[in-house]
Every structure is written in C-alpha cells, then in structure tokens.
Amino acid sequence: MLITILIRLFLLSLTLSELFIRENQAPLIPAEQASYFIAPNGSDSNAGTIDSPWKTVQHAADLAEPGSTVYLRSGVYKQKLVITRSGSAAKGAITYSNYESEKAVLDGTGLTVEGLEGIITVNDASYIQVKGLEIRNYKSRSSDAAPVGILVQGAGGYIQLISNNIHSIQNTAAPTGKGLIGRDAHGIALYGTKAPKSLHHMTIADNELHNLVLGSSESLVLNGNVEQFILLNNRIYDNDNIGIDIIGFEGVAPSPAFDQARDGLIQGNTVYNISSNHNPSYGTKLPNDSNAAGGIYIDGGKNIVVERNLSYRNDIGIELASEHKGKATSGITVRSNIIHSNRLTGVAIGGYDKQRGSTTDSRIVNNTIYDNDTSGTGSGQLFIQYDTSNNLIQNNIIAAASGNMMIYNEYRKNTGNVVDYNLYFTPDAGTKAAWVWKNKTYSGLADYQSGTGQDAHSLFADPKFSNPESFDLHLQPGSPAIDRGYNDRELKHTYDFDEKPRVNGTTIDIGAFE
Template sequence: MLATALLAATTLLLPIGARSTAHAATAYYVSTTGSDSNPGTSPDSAWQTLQHAADAAVPGDTVYVMGGTYNQKLKISKSGTSAGGFITFQNYPDQTAILDGTGLTVNESEGLVEIDSASYVRIQGFEIRNFTSSVRDVVPMGIYVNGSGNHIDLLNNYVHDIKSTAAVRSDLSGRDAHGIAVYGTEATAISDVTIDGNTLTNLVLGSSESLVVNGNVTDFQMTNNLVHDNDNIGIVAIGFEGTAPSNDQARNGVIRGNTVYNITAVNNPAYGKPVPNDDYSADGIYVDGGKDIVIENNTSYSNDIGIELASEHTGKATSNVTARNNLVYKNRYTGIAIGGYDSDRGSTIGCIIVNNTLYKNDTVGYEGGQLLLQYDTQNNTIENNIMVASSSNILIQNSFKKNTGNIVDYNLYYGPGGASGSAWVWKNISYGSFSAYKSGTGNDAHSLFAAPQFVDAASSDFHLASSSPAVDAGYTDTAVIGSTDIDGDARVIGSSVDIGADERA
C-alpha cells in the first residue's frame, strides 16, 4: 500500500510565486476491468477508458495503462507545460497494453492514438495495431501528431498492421496509411519531437510512409527505431507538399541509430498493377525536400533504395543534409541516391555524403550502382565512402548531365570486375576502368581501388580488418565526419579518419 501511495501522488516543487497554481502530479490507472466512475488513482480503482483519462489528466500526470487489449481510440488535445511537466500515457511496468483498432471506423485522416495541437505529451510503451480502412482517401495511422505544438515524445511503441486496403484510382491515388506521422499543419511549428525506440512493421501504406515528419516540423529526432517489412518508405522527412501555410519543410533534425530493412514497393498497387511490379523505389531512409538534417549511424539493407536525398517538387531542393557513418548494403536498386528521379523533379544542393559503407547494392539488375546521382545535383560532397559493387560492376551511376560543383574524393572502390572491369557513369559518359574514370572526370584524385578487407562481409560484419587499406586513408574534416562511427567509437583513432562507416580501433 505504501508503494502505491507514493506512486500515486508526487508533489511538484514550484517557485513561491507559482504556489497558488501548484498541482500534485498524479498517477492514474486504466484497466480493462475498471470503471470511469472510479477515482482512477490506484490499480484497484482504475478507470476503464483511455479517453476518460485523457480528459482528466493535467500537466505532470502519468496515466498507466494496465495489461490487456483496449479496442479504443485515444485523442489528446490537452497540453502539459514546461513548469508542470509532461502529460504521459504509458504501459504499466512489465505489462503489455494493446491498443487495438479492430472494427473501429477510420474518419478521414485519423490516428488510433492522436495528438492534436498539444505540447509536452509523451506516449510510451504501447502495442498499437489493427487500425485499417478499405475506403479511398481515408488514412489510418497508428500514431498521428498534427497541428502545432512542442515537446512530443513517442517512445518504445510497437506499431503494426496499420493498413489501407483501398482500391487505387487510375492515377494510383486514394490509398494511404502511416505507422507514425507528425504533420506540422499550422504557421506555428511542431518542434522538439523525439521518436525513439519504436518498432514499425507489417504496414500497408499505399503512397505513404512508415515513419514521417512532414511540413512545419523542426528540431526533431528519429532515433533507434526498427522499421521493417512494409510496402513503402521506411523513415522520411518531407517538405513542399502544401502541408503547412508557411515553413512547409521538415528541418533541423537528426535521423540516427535506426535499422531499416525489407522495405519494398513491388507488392504495392499504389505503384501500378499488376503486383508484384518492377517499381523498386521505396527508400529505407529518405529526405524529400527537407533541410539541415543529419542522417548518421543507421543500418539500411534489403530495401529498394538504402538512403535517398532528393526533392520531388520542381524548383525545390533538399539541402544541407549530411549522411554519414551509415551502413547500406544489398538494397535492390541502389545504395545512396541524390537528385530528382526525373527532369520534372527538384534538386539536391549542398549535401554531404561522408564515411558510409555501401556494399553490393544494385541487386536486381536495374543498374543503380552503389551511388546514384539523378537530376540536378549541385555542390554536394561525396568523400570517405567505401563502395563495393555488386555483380553489375557499377559503382557510380549518373546518367543526367545537370550535375555541377559536386566533389568526389577520398573514397575506396572495389568490385568483382577489378579496376579495369568496373563501371562509373558520370554526366552520362560511361567509363570502364578506374584510371579512365579519374582522368575523364577529375574526380577521386586521392581515392583507392582495393579490397576493403572487412572482417566477415559474408556474415554482414563490415568492421575493418587491421590490414584494411581504408584505415587512416580518409580526409579528416572534423566539421562534417561526426564524433563517432557507426558503433559509437571515436571517429578518428589513428593519424587520419578511416574510410567507411567503421573506425578501426
């Protein structure tokens, strides 16, 4: 009884001038066997409905949801405060609280859990599942944050089986769903968003994405999430879709420490019928029109595209994005892509691709190579990357001539065709040897063609052996390489930075 009482009421200490509005932060409880006529302040007197708890909770309160299955929606429109604290909804410790949307109607664009223009809200530790619709232009979401607000934490949730099964129109529209979506739709941004430790899987997304920040969203972190086996994009930051009336561009964010795999559009009718189709265009990690973002220490494999920095909108750019210390391997079309996918798209400007390991991407024969430069790439830097070709022998693929000011150097290349049988395409000119490519383009003056000597690539161990030519062979620009490698080890241990995602200890 004593432990329950201590958990139920914790007094916040406030400055003297604020004591007239002080609130004793309260722990509330929701249970499948509870009643909304109960006080809700202990497991034995729990409420029954999530919405009743949301309507009652105030800054500093925590709502513990006991184990069980809740066939309920949860909509939060009340805010916590910086002084009073977060309004928190979380699973009761060591119990599995399941929010299940089976049979619930999806109204327009709606989350099973929804935060509407609220601040200082935390959602933690839930299983969120089975929110689906077969109606066109209706968008089910596991967690949906929209409007404006700040200090939103989405932590350690398991989101799965969120689906749109609607038939697409002839223009392939009408079928959309999201696992977790943050849409800044107002002139005031959604800011200070942390999305950490979530798992998102078995999502049927149509034209939409597993985990997305879109529109007027700033100062976000998408970290340590596991995203896999979904039929469209894994993690994405988006701009220029008309989501917000101003500042319509996700920005000032970090995408770090995530693992993304088995993301493919080939069974997605929103990309054309019949399925499976041949549209290998679903990214593991994507920035589409965002800016000022760091993508680091992620692992992206067995997707259609490992990482992409591009803009789908004419006259708009993805800019000032750094992709560093990522492991990108065995993706179907290409490892890392930049630039618009055709000449009606936008551009990639001032981005940095540094210290990544790209291994045997381009697995389906679409000749995307390890690095794909598409339409309108300007003033980007590509350095310190390991690129190992697949059986296609293509290392860099750049079939567009609109390519200006891009710097490519200090990379390590390797492939089954050797230095004289590998391919580089630059400004739509193909080079069949490393020496011809360097001479013809002026790129890679300090780069190497050599086996990188991984510890055990066959077992996906891409750490560098002590004898690797990548050790101490990179260009040490401390402003861009980051402080740690993909394992969290110091980024520079020897005389210079190592090439690739791993710094040999």
C-alpha cells in the same frame, strides 16, 4: 532515465550549430504528480486509481493535468484516443504508458477511420509522452481515409513517442476511376499544419513499426512545419513503402516559407525489408518491380544529420531528393551509415526525372555502401540523378559483391559536386569496374579519374571486410581503407558506426568503421 542519458551522450557528437538547435531536445521527465489507471474491466465512474480504474483512455485524457501519468493495465483496448490537453515545462509532460511490464494494446479492429486519423491523435498539444504501448489493426478500405498508428498534427512541442510497437496499420482500398490516389496509411505521422508555430522538439525513439500496408505513404513521416527533431534507434521493417520520410513543399503548412521539415537528427535506426514491389499503388500487376521505396528518404527536408543507421534489403538504402520542381533538399549530412543489399541502389541523390527538384549542399561521408543494386538494374552503388549541385561525396567505401557499376549519373545537370577519398571495389577485375558520369561511361578507376577530374585521391582495392558473407563490414587489420580518409574539421566531434570517436590522432579511416 536511460533515454535521457543516451540523447545527451549523442548530443556530444554534434557540431556547435547542431547542438544549438537541439539544446532543449532531451526528454522531460514527468514530475511526481497524479497517476491514473485504466483497465479493461474498469468504469469511468470509478476513482481512476489502481484499485478502482477507469475504463477508457479518453476519459483520462480529458482530465489529466501536467505532470500526470495515465497507466494502461494489461489488456486489449478497442479504443481511439485524442489528446488535446498539454503538460508544461514547469510541471512535466502528461504521459500515456503501459503499467510496469504489463502489455497494453490499443487495437483498431472494427473502429472507423475518418480522413487522416490515428488510433492516437495529438492535436495542438505540447509536453506529451506516449510510451510502451502496442498499437495495431487500424485499417481502412477507403481512399478517403488514412489510418495512422500515432498522428501528431497542428503545432506544439516537446512530444516524445518512445518504445511503442506499431503494426498492422493498413489501407487496402481498391482501384477507382482515379486509380489508387489517396490509398494512404502511416505508422507514425507528424504533420506540422500551422505557421509560423511549428511542431518542434519531437523525439521518436526505440519504436518498432512493421507489417504496414501504406499505399502511397510512409512508415514514419515528418511533413510540413516540423523542426528540431530526433529519430533515434527505431526498427522499421516489412512494410510496403518508405521507411523514414522527411518531407517539404507539399502544402501541409499554410505558408510556403515554413512548409519544410528541418533541423533534425536521424540516428541509430535499423530499416529493412522496405519495398514497393508488392504495393498496387505502384502498379496493380504484382510484383511490379518498381523498386521505389527508400529505407530513409529526405524529400525536401533541410539541415538534417543522418548517421549511424543500418539500411538494408530495401529498394533504396538512403535517398536525398526533392519531388517538387524548383525546390531543393539541402544541407543534409549522411555519415557513418551501413547501407547494403538494397535492390535499386545504395545511395541516391537528385530528382528521379527532369520534372523533379534538386539535391544541393549536402555531404555523404564515411559510409560503407556495399552489395547494392541486387536487382541488376545497373543503377550501381551510388545513383546520382537529375539536378545535383555542390554536394560532397568523400571517405566512403563503395563496393559491389557482384556487378561492376560504381556510380551511375546519366544527367548532365550536375555542377560543383566533389567526389574524392573513396575506396571502390568489385570482385571483377578493376578494368571492368564502371562509372557513368554525366552520361559518359568510364571503364576502370584511372579512366574515370582522368575523364572527370573526380576521385583524384581515391583508390580501387579490396577493403578486406571482416566477413562480407554475413555482412560484418568491419575492417580487417591491413585494410587499405585504414588511415586513408580525408580528415576535415567537420568530422572532429563525430563518431563511427560503433560510436567510437571518428578522429583519433590525425588520420581517419574510409568507411563507416574507424
């Protein structure tokens, strides 16, 4: 019930267009119908009651009716589960859950992995809820296999993955003549493989995904024809590749017109210790210093709000890009996030080279971006890469703890971008602060402003964080960021990182906190 209330409260922060696409997103509460019980000492010839439980979750899944709940009693189950039976709007979801506070574990030790396969796989089903399970130890050494904690594929809707602990999913394939191509694994993966029918109204909330060995893949991924989703309050950490990835243009959906994850909300997630530097898929000599793994990565996605997330100690805090030439990541709003202590940069937009796609029509507003580029690469706090257009970068605190690079933009294919009303700071003297814009270096804010025409209303000043040493980035009274932001109409119904109304009166603060 709590998750329903939270999501409905969060919906109040959305614009009318965002509310329209999510009006049916709130989780469905299963109807009061049959309950089935599974226990390690059960038998599939039993009645499936609490006193006479079944042994296998698959047996329950093959019989479960809409509105029913399959409870796993305490214990370790070395079993896989394939869900093909759906719940319904009228009778409710089919729920797979631990029983009360008991610890139920699906353990993949010794189980084979056939192609892309989950310990739990949902195929072409709707009205499904999976919650409260520990899912672990699903591993492969084959480049032809991709183990997944929970895999949802095909088409379907109203699926909720809530409060699961997924860890130790691994692909440890050794290099072949093809290198490490195909060395893949995921914690949670949603693949919309059909068209025009999609995977839609997906809720992934309050899960933990950690200690994953992912190869060239991602901890939590939505790929292909996936739309109208919420990723809420998940914790993703200590993995060797991307934390959250929203992908388009990879040929997952059979029609290019639908091959793009879109229309979603990524809110309240905490992502940390995500790095490719010990991942041999990025270079077999370890550490490889690739710094390629984003905490949150929108790679070809469209029309997505990324707000109130905490992304730190990753290679890249948040990245908006497209890896496919001629294709754009577009319509992304990144607001009220805390992004600090990432190795390469805080926020990156655009393709990483001239063979990639573009980032267009996106907004990076009211974030606190602090103490990034910790590896000293010179990529700065904000990294603007190849082919960016019509993006707004506004009301952000962009500050370094050391180093002097604020924005690094070496490419000239950069049109229509507007950067303004930001607060910049580095402990070095202001004249040493540097901006690279269209491959030209500027020293000091005034030099950069006059040379580029950007940031006309921005300032260089100490933001006066409450305790930057412990990364408490609230503002002290008297901070120059207070009441200095630009109040545009799209911020009217939004909230700051602490869930306070962003607009209080006529003025707003710069940064993630109001």
